[in-house]
Amino acid sequence: MTLLSFIRLLVYHYKLLMIASIFSVVMVLLFMKDNERNYVTTTTIYTGFASGYSIKNNKKIDYYTTKIKFDNFFESIKSRTTREEIILKTLGFYLSQEEIFERDMSTKNQREFADLIPKELKSKLVVINNEDQTYKNLSRYYRSNFDNEIYYILNSKYSPLKNFFGLKQLLSLEGNQEGASDRVLISYKATDSGICFHTTRIALEVIMDKVKTIKSAESNDVVNYFLDESKKAHLKLEKAESDLAALMNKNNVINYYEQTKFIAARKEDFNVAYHGEKLKLAAAQAAERESALIMNKNGELISQKKELMFLREKLSVITSKIAQIEVRESYRMDSINSPEYSDSIINRNNELVKYKIELNDLQKKMKQKIESLYFKSHTAAGINFDKIASAWLEAVIDVEEYTARIEQYILFKKEFEDTYSRYANIGSKIKQLERKISVLEQDYLGLLANVTESKLTKQNIEMSSKFKIIDPPFYPVNAEKSKKMLFTIFGGLAGLIITLSIFITLEYIDDTIKTPERAKELTKLHIAGGLPLLVSKEIQEFRTLYSRLINQISTHINYTYFTSKEKISPFIVVFFSTRKREGKSQLSQLIARDMRIAGEPTLVISPKSDKKENYLLSHTDKDNIEYQVPDNICDIKLNDVEIIGENKLKNYRYIFFEIPAIIGSDLPIQILRNAHLSLLILKSNRIWNKADCMGLETYSKIITHPISGILNGAHSDNLESIIGEIPKKRSWLRKKIKRFAKLQFKSKQF
Numbered sequence: 001m002t003l004l005s006f007i008r009l010l011v012y013h014y015k016l017l018m019i020a021s022i023f024s025v026v027m028v029l030l031f032m033k034d035n036e037r038n039y040v041t042t043t044t045i046y047t048g049f050a051s052g053y054s055i056k057n058n059k060k061i062d063y064y065t066t067k068i069k070f071d072n073f074f075e076s077i078k079s080r081t082t083r084e085e086i087i088l089k090t091l092g093f094y095l096s097q098e099e100i101f102e103r104d105m106s107t108k109n110q111r112e113f114a115d116l117i118p119k120e121l122k123s124k125l126v127v128i129n130n131e132d133q134t135y136k137n138l139s140r141y142y143r144s145n146f147d148n149e150i151y152y153i154l155n156s157k158y159s160p161l162k163n164f165f166g167l168k169q170l171l172s173l174e175g176n177q178e179g180a181s182d183r184v185l186i187s188y189k190a191t192d193s194g195i196c197f198h199t200t201r202i203a204l205e206v207i208m209d210k211v212k213t214i215k216s217a218e219s220n221d222v223v224n225y226f227l228d229e230s231k232k233a234h235l236k237l238e239k240a241e242s243d244l245a246a247l248m249n250k251n252n253v254i255n256y257y258e259q260t261k262f263i264a265a266r267k268e269d270f271n272v273a274y275h276g277e278k279l280k281l282a283a284a285q286a287a288e289r290e291s292a293l294i295m296n297k298n299g300e301l302i303s304q305k306k307e308l309m310f311l312r313e314k315l316s317v318i319t320s321k322i323a324q325i326e327v328r329e330s331y332r333m334d335s336i337n338s339p340e341y342s343d344s345i346i347n348r349n350n351e352l353v354k355y356k357i358e359l360n361d362l363q364k365k366m367k368q369k370i371e372s373l374y375f376k377s378h379t380a381a382g383i384n385f386d387k388i389a390s391a392w393l394e395a396v397i398d399v400e401e402y403t404a405r406i407e408q409y410i411l412f413k414k415e416f417e418d419t420y421s422r423y424a425n426i427g428s429k430i431k432q433l434e435r436k437i438s439v440l441e442q443d444y445l446g447l448l449a450n451v452t453e454s455k456l457t458k459q460n461i462e463m464s465s466k467f468k469i470i471d472p473p474f475y476p477v478n479a480e481k482s483k484k485m486l487f488t489i490f491g492g493l494a495g496l497i498i499t500l501s502i503f504i505t506l507e508y509i510d511d512t513i514k515t516p517e518r519a520k521e522l523t524k525l526h527i528a529g530g531l532p533l534l535v536s537k538e539i540q541e542f543r544t545l546y547s548r549l550i551n552q553i554s555t556h557i558n559y560t561y562f563t564s565k566e567k568i569s570p571f572i573v574v575f576f577s578t579r580k581r582e583g584k585s586q587l588s589q590l591i592a593r594d595m596r597i598a599g600e601p602t603l604v605i606s607p608k609s610d611k612k613e614n615y616l617l618s619h620t621d622k623d624n625i626e627y628q629v630p631d632n633i634c635d636i637k638l639n640d641v642e643i644i645g646e647n648k649l650k651n652y653r654y655i656f657f658e659i660p661a662i663i664g665s666d667l668p669i670q671i672l673r674n675a676h677l678s679l680l681i682l683k684s685n686r687i688w689n690k691a692d693c694m695g696l697e698t699y700s701k702i703i704t705h706p707i708s709g710i711l712n713g714a715h716s717d718n719l720e721s722i723i724g725e726i727p728k729k730r731s732w733l734r735k736k737i738k739r740f741a742k743l744q745f746k747s748k749q750f
Contacts, residue, residue, distance in 0.1 A: 043474075554591055578661060
């Protein structure tokens with residue numbers, strides 16, 4: 001659609017557009033007739049969501065998290081529970097007052113508020129001068145069932161004060177972030193200034209308490225969870241440590257790793273000492289044998305003395321006891337820190353001293369016994385017998401001592417093996433318990449870290465939940481400016497735009513022939529001309545247009561006549577249409593009258609019709625005749641007496657022959673074959689469909705002459721493509737607008 005077409009559309013339908021706009025304005029005025037002016041109050045809160053201090057001292061700002069915080073805050077304002085609490089507390093404030101002043105609620109609203117709750121119910125719920133208790137009573141009664149007076153006030157759209165105490169009304173309580181700051185502006189509007197102020201004041205308290213409660217509840221749950229888990233982990237850790245302590249106490253283990261290290265060191269020393277004692281025993285036995293051999297050669301009686309043998313046996317017992325004490329003391333498997341060591345060390349030392357004294361006494365006795373047996377100081381061979389006896393005695397003592405020690409070593413070796421086996425079993429259990437304790441300790445420490453972290457988070461949330469009121473709610477004295485005029489203008493524009501949109505949509509979805517261009521596209525024919533659809537008052541104004549359009553069609557007929565190969569007289573022009581009432585008769589007679597005025601004798605032959613045409617232009621003439629359509633129209637020729645009557649065909653140059661609509665009618669084939677030109681009459685306000693195409697295709701197969709089209713009943717402006725600019729009176733402004741719509745900003749006169 002071009003700009004010129006759009007302007008013409010406005011001109012065509014300006015009356016309907018004006019009616020629609022006026023209707024919209026009237027409806028807006030009626031709708032806003034009883035609307036009262038609103039009072040608005042605001043309050044500003046500092047939230048600290050974006051740049052507030054954090055205990056964790058995390059300077060990195062997460063804008064996504066900040067946005068979520070603001071969204072949660074705004075959604076909590078809109079939540080149903082928040083709105084219910086605000087309204088119930090506001091009701092509690094007004095009901096608990098002994099007297100409601102004009103500044104708190106208008107007189108008109110006070111009268112309706114007084115009848116809002118029955119007196120019997122009010123006496124049960126209201127506590128004078130106690131807002132909190134009144135609110136608690138109202139809240140409990142409100143949630144008791146869904147069919148009580150308080151529930152009706154908050155939820156019903158028929159409540160007389162729904163614009164003040166209705167849940168839907170409280171949706172006008174809005175919160176908005178001021179730019180990218182931490183400040184939130186909360187606003188509320190109502191038609192009563194006192195209710196507006198007190199509702200906002202109470203809403204501010206409710207919102208801040210609710211946000212703080214929600215945040216604290218979340219953090220408390222987390223802290224309590226980690227505390228409970230840490231207590232459970234601590235109990236498990238204590239139990240495992242108790243099991244380890246019991247195991248070590250049961251097996252007399254103070255430090256397993258030090259004790260096993262001590263035992264291993266003692267075992268190495270023991271093995272070395274054991275082999276050393278065996279070597280010493282062998283040496284002592286050899287020395288005894290050598291001394292005894294010498295003594296037997298020089299003093300055979302010594303071996304026969306029973307008393308000496310008794311002393312040797314006693315020597316063996318004492319040395320065995322001394323060896324037992326010394327070996328056990330030298331290679332103890334318990335560390336010196338063992339609790340038994342300090343208790344028994346004194347007893348062992350006393351016994352060892354006692355046995356050594358006995359050993360010395362016994363050695364002296366044996367030496368005295370030997371000296372008494374041998375009174376000679378030298379042997380027969382000249383050998384000093386005293387030295388030999390002393391050597392033998394020392395060898396005997398050494399043999400007995402080393403034998404006793406080796407016996408103790410052998411016994412102690414078995415104890416070493418038992419101790420090793422016992423410590424191996426204990427070590428496995430200790431390792432298992434230590435691993436368990438390590439795992440439990442890590443869990444416990446991790447939970448303690450989580451407890452600390454959650455407490456920090458809780459404290460951080462509590463600090464961030466302490467909102468600061470920068471601007472408290474103010475009492476609105478002046479009402480907002482009325483938007484009645486603005487809504488009226490918008491209503492008028494809306495009616496205008498909607499109606500215009502409907503016309504534009506209809507223009508785009510219009511499938512009628514409408515314009516010469518569309519007629520040419522649909523029929524694939526040359527459009528010879530067209531005529532506008534005019535009402536009676538437009539006939540005089542557009543008489544010149546009519547003459548030019550008729551003359552254009554006449555020129556096309558004359559051109560076809562003079563360019564034909566044989567200028568045959570009469571020249572037959574067939575006027576036809578695919579459907580009835582396309583305007584063939586009126587159009588053919590108008591063209592014939594124009595040609596007669598030009599001096600061209602023209603005969604118009606049209607079929608009789610039962611319906612009388614209401615011609616806007618008079619075109620009666622004796623050369624306009626009607627014929628009765630015969631049954632055998634296919635065989636009828638033009639010169640049949642029944643058709644032309646007394647008229648002579650040779651007296652006319654042009655004969656306009658009109659035939660009935662080709663769809664649903666028989667065609668005069670003989671006449672059509674002898675015709676020289678066919679004109680298809682198309683009515684602009686109808687749709688061209690497949691039946692029209694098939695009818696035109698059949699007609700084209702019958703004839704051998706050219707076919708042209710004529711658009712009838714088109715809007716005069718749509719004929720500019722045929723006739724050029726429509727000749728009519730235009731004001732200076734209209735000329736400028738048309739030139740602007742065509743983008744013709746400059747014009748030059750020649």
